[in-house]
Amino acid sequence: MTEAIAYDVVVLGAGPVGENVADRARSGGLSTAIVESELAGGECSYWACMPSKALLRPVIARADARRVPGLCHAVQGPLDTAAVLAHRDNYASHWKDDGQVAWIESIGADLYRGHGRLAGPRTVTVTAADGTVTTLSARHAVAVCTGTRAALPSLPGLADAKPWTSREATSADHVPARLVVVGGGVVGTEMATAWQALGSQVTLLVRENGLLSRMEPFAGELATDALREAGADVRTSVSVTAVERNGATVSVTLDDGSTLEADEILFATGRAPRTDDIGLESVGLEPGSWLSVDDTLRVEGSEWLYAVGDVNRRALLTHQGKYQARQAGAAITARAAGVPLLATDRWAAHVATADHGAVPQVVFTDPEAASAGLTLAEAEAAGHRVRAVDYDLANVAGSGLYADGYTGRARMVVDLDRETLLGVTFVGPGVGELIHAATVAIAGEVPMDRLWHAVPAYPTVSEVWLRLLETYRG
Template identity: 60%
Template sequence: MSEYDVIVIGAGPVGENVADRVVRGGLTAAIVESELVGGECSYWACMPTKALLRDAAALRAARRLPGAAAAITGGLDPAAVFARRDRFASNWQDDGQVGWLDQVGISLVRGHGRITGRKTVTVTAGDGATVELTARHAVVVATGTSAIVPAIPGLADAEPWTSREAVSTSRVPDRLVIVGGGVVGMEMATAFSALGSTVTVVARDGVLPNVEPYAADHVVASLRQDGVEVLVGDGPSAVSRDGVVHVSFTDGRSLEADEILVATGRRPNSDDIGLDQVGLTPGDWLTVDDTLRVLGADGRPVDDGWLYAAGDVNHRALLTHQGKYQARAVGDVVVARATGAPVDDRPWGRHTPTADHRAVPQVIFTDPEIASVGHTVASAERAGLRVRVIEYDLAAVAGASLHADGYAGRASMLIDEEGDRIVGFTAVGPDVAELLHAATIAITAEVPLERLWHAVPAYPTVSEVWLRLLETAGL
């Protein structure tokens, strides 16, 4: 076949979910992919990174309990950690994902997809052969992002690691320099320090600048306690490699390392997908409306609205779970428009991924973990919200003290003074990820505080912090 109802460019989790919703709705779909079906998350991000981090987290948890600690006679086995990581990355083989596409009735076209006309995608295979695909209703761009390698003199020639190389390596470098203090940098500092590397983090713009400062401070203190050097406020001025990596700074300092990992942000994979054919600039983030139709420079949907973008490439929320949420919405709205069904584009409507703006949950799997959803104090101020900040020491919660000796952490919630509802939540501490979905529900459902007071947390659990936060707020 060369004609389908919907063509999806990109077979990561976002593209897969778009195509799945389309075929569930009774339409046909083809998905175009030039790399592994399953995308970044399956092979170089979510799954393998968390596999790298999990063994160390389990070991730390055991060591925080005296009886369990007495049973520990050794340290991490890097080879076993890497082997488990390999299993979660399916050994970088996509047979299982391809089989699933076939099972649910999604056509896979291997090669690089480019928009070459109205509702037309030309796919170029690795051998140069081309095939032209036509969509009856929609083309969806779900091409994701790639790591940025900044233009630091000598850096590219030094063959730096990006997240892909760091996540897929089976070698623990003796010395590792990480450039960038964001999520990738902090998680990889946690992982490689636990595996035995001497790690230096160079965070010119600060450590985890988008989370509450107290949460970032907990992570920095923990990393430093584990021997990680964290340098804030300066960045490399030059890099070279002559067997070892040499990193120079503007103030005259220098570092040597066996590997350098660059974790300074992401760029959209949109530079070679034919955006110029629809009047857009190649390499740009794709701006979308509330139902994820791509917008042109005039702020209106491109052409008659047949082009959509979902996931990281539209820059709304660069997280896999948010991309899959968008995918469900865009798949359903494409089916609705194709079949003449009503489009529910109200805020919080079925076809409108409103949570991208109000309730984006994220877990940062450092030691300690950071879990957050909704606004921080800084983002609430930028949004013009008048909020009251309530904080509580997690160490004072009975369930936390039982969870681990020496438990240290903090939680905070932001209360919208006008609506008397929670609009933001952050927690930092061991295993706080499990607190997050309760906060996500409270924010998404806009639960009034007087009703939330009746949600009684079980005792003794770390979730008791919800009661303590509400009591601190005066309820």
């Protein structure tokens, strides 16, 4: 057997999470190897965050412009589809990872291309495309940063129907005349918004009774109204029972016995961890499972194995995964240096706590939906004594200046015992840029009487903070 190449840290997965773990480990003086079977840069760079937002930005910009006097008449025509797709291609680096590889080299980490698998404690084998196998050993840590993949339901005919997943939806080179989208979460709602605006006739099928079910109910209600106004057919409380492709046409059977026909069908029905073929069985873990970790991102029961980002299921968001990576890298570096870690210090550089209660998220639809922390239902289910404070964003001075007929809502969820915020949700044009203030207030546990002295600039949409606080104070 070929002798293993030794590193201090071996990282499985060169997406944004793996790259950040490697960067933190290298900055701490640890030798680091990164293993990647696809493109360095990962899902976010090529099939998720970047290409999806590049598709959506022209859609949202046009929608905003259509609400501005003096400009609205100039933007009534269709989008330049070729230009939008070219813009998307540019942001996806044309699905080439030269830039990401150069960055990995610049931090002094070694990139191994191939399929990485655990082969026992602190050992990883890498099988390259030509079949060559390289064995790596880790003195201090192996970090699993392999992310997630689209989870497809078990439906008759689905495999042969060649359905789109999030990857095809963000990288397609043509606009299907008719597109069925299954799933009313973030991916389904965003992609329905994008492709309807690009020229598809979208039918959105949602098993729940509304869109964006993990946010406040009004987020899904306003998103539904906007999609229908744009021409999409949104159907709730409906399920797909079978799919069949006949040439260029997809036939979709619903649970009420009716059928639909489309050119493409997108399933946005959840995610599954990419842990089914990474050798978990060699270290006593179940292949295909989510990996449970402590707040230093170390796998429970292990002294050397870390699981960072989506694979631990704490918060399936790129920015949260990168945050976890920074914390994990600090923890690995400290342990390698023999520094005792105080797990009780929730503000320490090596402890991940932000993914418990202050998670921000923006859904880039028209209107945008942005949230941080808990919804009212989540706060009540967790046993908090809370009060929801609502405000109509249309009644904020800056909203009317932002757009004629501005439609939106705001809610903050207040912990009545501690007089701090547990959650904030904004829905309306441009609200994505408001959410970091809410994140700071929640993570910093800023008392309500101190927030009163954080004066928002006038006339901006952020004046909603003043209106929410006035409503709370009565």
